[in-house]
Amino acid sequence: MTLQDARTPENGANGDEKSQIGWHKGYVSGSRPDLRVPVRRVHLTNGKDVTLYDTSGPYTDPNIETDVRRGLAPLRENWIIGRGDTEEYSGRPLRPEDDGLKHTSPRGGLKNLDAVFPGRPRQPRRGREGAAVTQLAYAQRGEITTEMEYVALREKVTPEFVRDEIAAGRAVLPANVNHPEIEPMIIGKNFLVKVNANIGNSAVTSSIEEEVEKMTWATRWGADTVMDLSTGRNIHTTREWVLRNSPVPIGTVPLYQALEKVDGKAEELTWEIYKDTVIEQAEQGVDYMTVHAGVLLRYVPLTARRKTGIVSRGGSIMAAWCLAHHQESFLYTHFEELCEILASYDVTYSLGDGLRPGSIADANDEAQFAELRTLGELNTIAKRHGVQTMIEGPGHVPMHKIKENIDLQQEICEEAPFYTLGPLTTDIAPAYDHITSGIGAAMIAWWGTAMLCYVTPKEHLGLPDRDDVKTGVITYKIAAHAADLAKGHPGAQEWDDALSDARFEFRWEDQFNLALDPDTARAFHDATLPAEPAKTAHFCSMCGPKFCSMKISQSITDRFGGDEGSTPEEIEAGMLEKSREFAESGNRVYLPLAN
């Protein structure tokens, strides 16, 4: 593989200019010219480079002109067409109610949906009759797709390993044939731990533009996938804008939109309305869908005396439906039909945990684990249909009950990727639930969770704004990377080592540029010692020059570190010699302390 670098000038072309100094977007090339895997290359002042995983998409490449009104280039289009197993078709006609506009007042007007996203119109695509077009089906047949090769370069493993993990159902590569814009990524316990960021407007607040901006902002800081959880007006159009501009897989909960179509009356939901919504979203290009098919009628009473009942939106809607009709969930009874639909677009299942605990008191209870066992059954059925599948997990769980969750999920679901929300390890800190959950997230990821759904500081209190999205993503990247280290993921520690070397050698600019958030690290440093010389100073404001342990310790390393091959005994002997020199010269060994 060769490294083709899109050299970034001192100031990047994409808005956030300051943060581009010291690093630039590079590409690792694969077996074909259009297979170029983006990386973040950090240039250190000691002449070395560090290459990091990059989720930010074309937005951070100054050589690529992006326009949110046109969308990203369809990177995968030729790969999909080239396989010859899909076909374009006219698609489901768009209807005003797709945007929740059924009750729009005459004054508000009814917009032409086609005009709302100005990018090029396109026909939806699906698998040809009889063709199995999912990455799982390809892997099971022994084929290595371009997407798999892309992912292998990204993860620094072989394409065969990627294929085998997908074939075993231990990993998913969410990539709807109608979302050619994405840069492929993989979710599985034997790969880097991934992070999902939720965005989405609601009836109460926010706009389309804000959601698209939140999506690019989230991927800028490291979100590997984004879920659009919009529930209000313009739900179809918002999703179209997000999909066409997203370099990462997009997930949704189709039930939310289906509920909008029946004006919020859960009992009026039907399989037909739900199915129509799934097709609508699959045609748009949604890569994975949360389906709460494990909330069965008989499980609902198990939640009645919980402290916090059902806290999943999808779970509570389906529970309400089951109770109102006293019938089994249509998601469960029509599950095989749903598999066929998802398979024809390669939409990945995210089997939702509708009965996840919403408080410490409810963790690991009968309701939660009953649903998990049903998700295990559904996972087996989905795999049989060639549908890629991951399983969603809790929720609120105290530390000592976390491991039971992942162990049980891995056993019941045949090692299918676990995709967890947190878990939150205590309920007492609203406004800090990124932290209460970041603790649980790091632990459960160490023990095998493949993807973490972020939690922002606004959890339980309101919708996240731009700052909250960033804080949530950074917190979860920390949890994911801490887990990568603990799992001994090959190469994970190189990043820590590079930063620690920079720290020990007082290369402040390198520390900033290697940091998960260079902007904030630099700002914090400058808040106390803003002068430019302080960036090369051999101390910082914490201890001042006299007390700097690193500075004292460096002189120990310099004087007594010895050669690569020295034993501690040899070093000790050298140390004694140095001590004599000191005594004889009457001079000071530790120059740094003389400051």
Added chain:
Amino acid sequence: MTLQDARTPENGANGDEKSQIGWHKGYVSGSRPDLRVPVRRVHLTNGKDVTLYDTSGPYTDPNIETDVRRGLAPLRENWIIGRGDTEEYSGRPLRPEDDGLKHTSPRGGLKNLDAVFPGRPRQPRRGREGAAVTQLAYAQRGEITTEMEYVALREKVTPEFVRDEIAAGRAVLPANVNHPEIEPMIIGKNFLVKVNANIGNSAVTSSIEEEVEKMTWATRWGADTVMDLSTGRNIHTTREWVLRNSPVPIGTVPLYQALEKVDGKAEELTWEIYKDTVIEQAEQGVDYMTVHAGVLLRYVPLTARRKTGIVSRGGSIMAAWCLAHHQESFLYTHFEELCEILASYDVTYSLGDGLRPGSIADANDEAQFAELRTLGELNTIAKRHGVQTMIEGPGHVPMHKIKENIDLQQEICEEAPFYTLGPLTTDIAPAYDHITSGIGAAMIAWWGTAMLCYVTPKEHLGLPDRDDVKTGVITYKIAAHAADLAKGHPGAQEWDDALSDARFEFRWEDQFNLALDPDTARAFHDATLPAEPAKTAHFCSMCGPKFCSMKISQSITDRFGGDEGSTPEEIEAGMLEKSREFAESGNRVYLPLAN
């Protein structure tokens, strides 16, 4: 025990008025009139009260007038005098260099030290000849002190249990006889996990007033102890202000001041200068002192080829001294003499981990564990002298290496309280090291660490300001409480349950008042839905009224929850009945969904 409540009016008298609505300072009384343990009582809108541990001192009691220029009332003075085993004495004379003023220019003037803290002058106190005046000595003799009874009320355990844990060396009750102002607290793995906050000026920045303000601010948010790590000018005076105004035990690292006295030249340190500094600080009332007596000459070469050498300030100073003289550390060779000094004031040892790892790469290495074994030996010696002792721990440690630390410490140090910094679970996130370390802190506390030393967002970058102190304390209170839950500490979950009940019942004001940080929780909520009616609304801005899972789920609980004794089968039967009613009435079961 009775609850004497210092009723707080709607607006508290102490500055931060808004946060006082809905809770007030209460007291739990013990066996004598002057034994009143402060608690935070939260009044819920459903008429119930929740009682929480309170570290904020007299500052949050509107019935007590405080004046930082006079200091707090000496709560324990009569208890100490009453024991009759200590005596006042003239004390060590104060010298200008105690404040690092040796080189003050004539223009700057040399202030009269006695005048700098205007509070009442007092004589220092120490144990009478032959008297063993430490809480450990009392406990070993089977005595229950008033301090132990105070702590028992605070922790909701028996005084006998407190005494036995101290006697076994499994817990410490840091309480210098010269610090009568403190509200006693205990540190041990069988008690609530505690949090320490570091403050301190340095040569580069900050002032006395700022440090006192940081101390009261830290305790306001839950810091159980505070370490004054000042290294610059006015070091003695800063400490005097902090001690006289602190309701929590104060820790220091005497080596820092000793180094100031030799103008920052480590090799010029002597046992005499160090001892003089320890006595100076013990006379002021420092409750525990970090002593890096485990950094032995022969361990220094073990650090020479580390990635980040020695990162402890105290450790690097002692390493420098050992190397310069090629002699064993005076802290080690004079350890028994130091024990006698500390014992006479009841200063608690915090045996410092001078060789703790400063990067993921250096975790659990030979240098670190060699020092730990020496700390184990010193712990045994200290206990023999009746000196209370805790052991400091790392540092930077990846998740999979954390448990080894606490297990080894508990084994080597006979279950002496472990007092850990973090550990930080990755090096890649400067500006977020409260989070990288909060993850490790929660885990190591679950596994047995007794006190966590906080890390602020400014770690590695600069000195924490007011906001950083708060963020650090809150993050660590989360870690500590998550650990209390995981350890199954009696009563810990009551707090979570109360908050979760409030959440499920849409008692927004109760949620805010029960939150670890009511101000921020309220502000975040108001940012999206500021209107007063939203505080009682049965939904929030996250999902809007139609999608509120809690609202849907509540109606399930209301309709099908059954009586306390109902079985799931009975509930299921009731559910079927309700479903029939619904069908017959032709009406909607889920009223909330109709909104």
